[in-house]
Amino acid sequence: MALPPELRVAIQGFWPEEEWEHAAAISNLESGWRLNARAYVTQDQVNDWNRLHPDDIRSVEDSRGPFQVNIYAHPWADAGRLLTDWAYASWAGRVVWLRAGGRWSPWFYSAKKLGLL
DSSP: OOOOHHHHHHHHHHSOGGGHHHHHHHHHHHHTTOTTOEEEEOHHHHHHHHHHOTTSOOOOEEEETTTTEETTTOTTSOHHHHTTOHHHHHHHHHHHHHHTTSOSGGGHHHHHHHTOO
16 A cells, blocks of 8 residues: 555655654554544543553544544644645644654554554
8 A cells, every 4th residue: 555645746745855654654553544533532432441450551532544643632734634635644743743743652552562652
């Protein structure tokens, strides 16, 4: 599967050139490069997980779009546009990255897998 051209254009439009490859790789691991990707985790699911995995505590999540921006953690993000607008989703991902000091830590598991952390 190749990087969708719409996502390539969006990444190149909002991310620094030296991060293009990383942004594409993070997006691939997070969403399979799908604009309509959504990870919704309820409180009941979190309670069950945390009871079974006390060393890996999780929280509720509603992550959307190619960069899986969690609208609970980032309430400024437009939930609908994250799922329908490549440019907006890429911009929002970059804002999350910038607010993390230009680090990939908000995508911890993907970033660890890619050796970015």
